[in-house]
Amino acid sequence: MKKKGIIALALTAALALGALTGCGSTTAKETPGSTDAAAETAKASETAGSEAAGSETAVSGETRVVKLGLTGVIYEDIWNPIKEELAKEGIDLEYVQFSDYSLPNEALNAGEIDINAFQHHAYFNNDVEKNGYDITPIADTFIIAMNLYSDKVKSVDEIKDGDVIAIPDDASNGGRALKVLASAGLITLKAEAGANPTVADIDTYNVKIEIKEMGAADIPSVLPDVTAAVVNGNYALDYGIDPSTAIFEEKDYDDDSYFCLMAVRSSDADDAVYKRIVELFQSETTKQIFQDEFNGYFVPAWEVQK
Template structure:
């Protein structure tokens, strides 16, 4: 297992810098409404626009830039300029989208998205699925879940959807049993039985990697694990494998008023391509799986 990775990853500083630099001035920046006439033929297919438009897309991890940069290069020839905006944690991109600070975001799965819309009232819509990236269990102290013992600590995300997903992972690992009526996003209070009497430490998903030296094990979202240099195959001690529905399929979101915008549909089309699938295989060792098929 890798032990010499810098724990901080310089992640927060880099992402905050990306956030403060997200604005763009001048005539090349357009509003979401301006883009609606940017690209459409009589057949309804998008095509290159005579007037350039800029679309700001919110992300939560530099690893996503390996996917989006080739797409941005391709769409530049069609007059669509993509500006990638990095945010420091999951709580920010939906608020920024809803308020108009960005035009799209691509960082969350359906479970998280649905919870955000329901609890915060955002008027945003999903317009295309992207990929599934597994949430795995990592440790600096043990190499197999069978080594866990009573009193050991496990860090999990503190938000409802990712925390529930983490508990489901730990149930599949045989560590806990969850009540049958717990629903899609179980909480710690929904644990029916501890097969190992572990203690949970809840934290923001973006901070859990840095906690690895202080806990026995940690459930880490795949984007943060990869962004910090973890190899899911070499460093993980238990892996998420099965998906019963699209709850953990990641997606591209826009404001609801813009869900039929032809430029945004063209961006989704460019993402859902054979070229992107090849990036998943070459850059992420197949760890990212297309969710649009």
């Protein structure tokens, strides 16, 4: 599997965010073109431009700075072609790396950055409701697939009564993992189970498996000790697990809960420059990066049918 050294470094340095937000690691390593988050949060940036700002920039010849909040240097590989194209159009996309997943939405709401891209809808909805942020999603970016892997069996059909299946123990990823097991036919969830079901929401064990709940970051390391495990895509990537070896792949999405997104302040949702950024991200170039640099772990969310 092709994987740059910086990817492994970034993911090994901080794994907690992926388990909670579903969209990456927490590395805030300063790189060329990036601004350290600690310095950024100490000062407010200029207010984002109006819808006409893009055309005004082109006419005046002035460069408009757009500060993008990220939570891991691995994502700069995705954004660099977009940054280069925007530079030709008089827009300087400046990376602002955050070491704590709780900060990018706060910084966006406060006007310290202009746009962020680090979280899925489930996390966004909870964070906005809890903190009252006046921010809004403007586009879906990608899904990091959560698949079922095994060192002991070659297919789901080989799983038998008494086998142990490991899943994450946090609400967001644990519920998602149970949905994967349900899609694989191993369990049936109660009809009234919510967006984040728990083990208590299992209606039927179609195969009498034992579900072992544990920290999402630890699951890849116990693959030799369990029959199978539902592994977060970022942790699978970090451990060098080839996605083609999954015995069951997450494919069905009945909503956008696990779709990662870009967010801006609500007042800037119609900004022409941000619309241009969305257009450049949701492109064949980005899809090729997903395949070439991340071995297909990232799925283009804008093309997935819910």
